[in-house]
Amino acid sequence: MRAPRSDRAAAGRLKPAATFFLCLVGLLLAWPGRAAAAGDPPDASAQESAAPIWTTSFDGQLFATFNRQGGSRGDTEFRSQNWLMGMASRPLGAGMFTVSGMATAEPLTVGLAGYSEILQEGEAYQGRQVTDHQHPHDLIMQAVAAWRVPITDRTTFTLVAGPVGEAALGPVAFMHRASSAENPTAPLSHHIFDSTHMVTGVVLGRLDRGPVSVEGSVFRGREPDEDRYDIDLGALDSWSTRLWIRPAPSWTIQGSYGFLHEPEQLEPGDQQRTNASVSWFRERGGDYSAVTAAVGWNARTYSTVHSVLVEGTHHFHGNSVYGRFEDTTVETEILLFPEILHRPHPGELVDPIHAFTAGVVRDIATARGLSFGIGGDATFYQLPPLLQITHDAHPVSFHVFLRVARASLADRMWNTTMAGHGAGHDAMAHHHHE
Numbered sequence: 001m002r003a004p005r006s007d008r009a010a011a012g013r014l015k016p017a018a019t020f021f022l023c024l025v026g027l028l029l030a031w032p033g034r035a036a037a038a039g040d041p042p043d044a045s046a047q048e049s050a051a052p053i054w055t056t057s058f059d060g061q062l063f064a065t066f067n068r069q070g071g072s073r074g075d076t077e078f079r080s081q082n083w084l085m086g087m088a089s090r091p092l093g094a095g096m097f098t099v100s101g102m103a104t105a106e107p108l109t110v111g112l113a114g115y116s117e118i119l120q121e122g123e124a125y126q127g128r129q130v131t132d133h134q135h136p137h138d139l140i141m142q143a144v145a146a147w148r149v150p151i152t153d154r155t156t157f158t159l160v161a162g163p164v165g166e167a168a169l170g171p172v173a174f175m176h177r178a179s180s181a182e183n184p185t186a187p188l189s190h191h192i193f194d195s196t197h198m199v200t201g202v203v204l205g206r207l208d209r210g211p212v213s214v215e216g217s218v219f220r221g222r223e224p225d226e227d228r229y230d231i232d233l234g235a236l237d238s239w240s241t242r243l244w245i246r247p248a249p250s251w252t253i254q255g256s257y258g259f260l261h262e263p264e265q266l267e268p269g270d271q272q273r274t275n276a277s278v279s280w281f282r283e284r285g286g287d288y289s290a291v292t293a294a295v296g297w298n299a300r301t302y303s304t305v306h307s308v309l310v311e312g313t314h315h316f317h318g319n320s321v322y323g324r325f326e327d328t329t330v331e332t333e334i335l336l337f338p339e340i341l342h343r344p345h346p347g348e349l350v351d352p353i354h355a356f357t358a359g360v361v362r363d364i365a366t367a368r369g370l371s372f373g374i375g376g377d378a379t380f381y382q383l384p385p386l387l388q389i390t391h392d393a394h395p396v397s398f399h400v401f402l403r404v405a406r407a408s409l410a411d412r413m414w415n416t417t418m419a420g421h422g423a424g425h426d427a428m429a430h431h432h433h434e
Contacts, residue, residue, distance in 0.1 A: 060084035063184040071395030075116035080109035095149030102142035107228035165202040166418035168215035169240035169258040171277035173197035178290035189307035213244040221260040269301030305329040354382040371407040
C-alpha cells in the first residue's frame with residue numbers, strides 16, 4: 001500500500017533526522033568507552049591543564065524486528081525500534097554538572113503511524129486516536145542539563161531542566177529497565193505507567209538522603225503530536241512527585257503521583273496518575289536477573305483505567321529468557337470504533353484484558369563493544385466478549401528479531417532516570433557492578 005502523502009512529505013523532512021541519528025550511531029560504534037572515571041590514576045597532561053575533565057558514557061539499543069500481530073486487527077511488517085543516549089559530566093563549583101541527550105530514528109524505521117501492537121492505545125495520528133499500534137518516539141527523546149550538589153555528608157540536591165526530559169512520575173521507563181531490556185515492544189500499559197519519560201519542557205528537583213530520594217517536577221502535560229522531528233514547547237501546566245526507597249542494593253521501591261493537564265489531543269480533560277513499583281536486579285559474572293512489578297491508575301474525566309504489570313529477564317551464558325504479564329484496562333469503545341473522530345464521552349466504556357509474553361534471545365557475536373543477538377517471542381491474550389468480535393477470540397502475536405546492544409553490562413544505562421540511578425546512587429550515573 002502506498003504511504004499517504006503526509007507520510008511521504010514527512011519522510012522527506014526526516015532526512016536530517018536520520019543523518020543526525022546515524023552520526024550518533026557511528027560515534028557510539030567508534031567510542032572507546034569513557035573519557036575518565038573516579039579511581040583512575042591521574043594523567044600528567046590533565047594535571048597541567050586547569051580545565052576539569054569530562055566523564056562521558058553512551059548506551060543504545062536497536063531491534064530489527066519481524067512483527068506478526070495476531071487477530072483481524074494485526075499486521076505483518078518489518079520495523080526497527082531503537083534509541084541512543086549519551087551523557088557528559090564535569091565538576092562545577094561544589095557539585096557535578098551533567099548534560100544528557102537521547103535520540104531515536106523511529107520516525108523513519110517505525111513510521112509515523114507506529115508499529116503494529118494489537119490492543120495498544122495512545123496519542124493521535126492524522127486526527128485519529130492511535131489504536132492497535134505503538135506510536136514512534138520523537139527524534140529528540142531527551143535534552144537536559146543537571147547540577148548535583150552535596151548539602152551534608154549524606155544529603156545531596158539535584159536540579160534538572162531541559163526542553164525535552166522526564167517527569168518525576170512512574171517507574172523507570174521500559175527501555176531502561178533491565179527487566180524488559182530484551183523485549184522489543186512497549187507494554188500495553190505504557191500510558192498508565194511511564195509515558196511521561198518524554199515530555200517537552202520539564203524542571204525537576206531531587207533530594208537524596210541515604211537510601212531515600214524525593215523528587216518533584218513541573219512539565220508540559222500534553223503528549224507529543226505526530227510531527228516527530230520537532231519539540232512541542234508550551235506552558236509547564238502539570239506537576240508530579242515521586243518517592244524512591246532502596247532498602248538493599250538489589251531492591252528499588254517507587255511510588256508517585258502526577259497531575260497531567262489535558263495530555264490527550266482527542267480526549268478532553270485532565271488526568272491524575274498514581275502508581276507504585278518494586279524492582280529487583282542482580283548481576284553475577286556478566287549474567288543477570290531482573291524483575292519489576294508495578295500497579296497504576298489513571299483517573300480521567302469519564303473513566304478510570306488501571307494496570308498490573310509483572311515482567312522479568314534472566315540472562316545466563318549468552319542466553320536470555322524474558323516474560324511479561326499485564327492485567328490492564330483498555331478503552332473498549334475506541335478499540336471497537338477507531339474511525340469515530342468526535343465522541344461525547346470518549347473512553348467511557350473500558351474493559352480489562354490480559355496479555356502474557358514469553359521470549360528468548362541468543363547472543364551470536366560480539367564486535368567493537370557491541371553484542372548481537374537473535375531472538376523471538378509470542379504473546380497470548382484473554383479478551384472480553386466485545387473485543388473478541390473485532391480482535392478475535394484467541395489472537396496470538398509473534399516477533400523474530402536481531403538485537404544490538406552494548407556488550408558490557410557496566411556500559412548499560414539500566415534502571416536510570418533523568419535525575420539519578422535510583423535512591424542512594426549518584427545522579428545521572430550508569431549501572432555499576434556489585
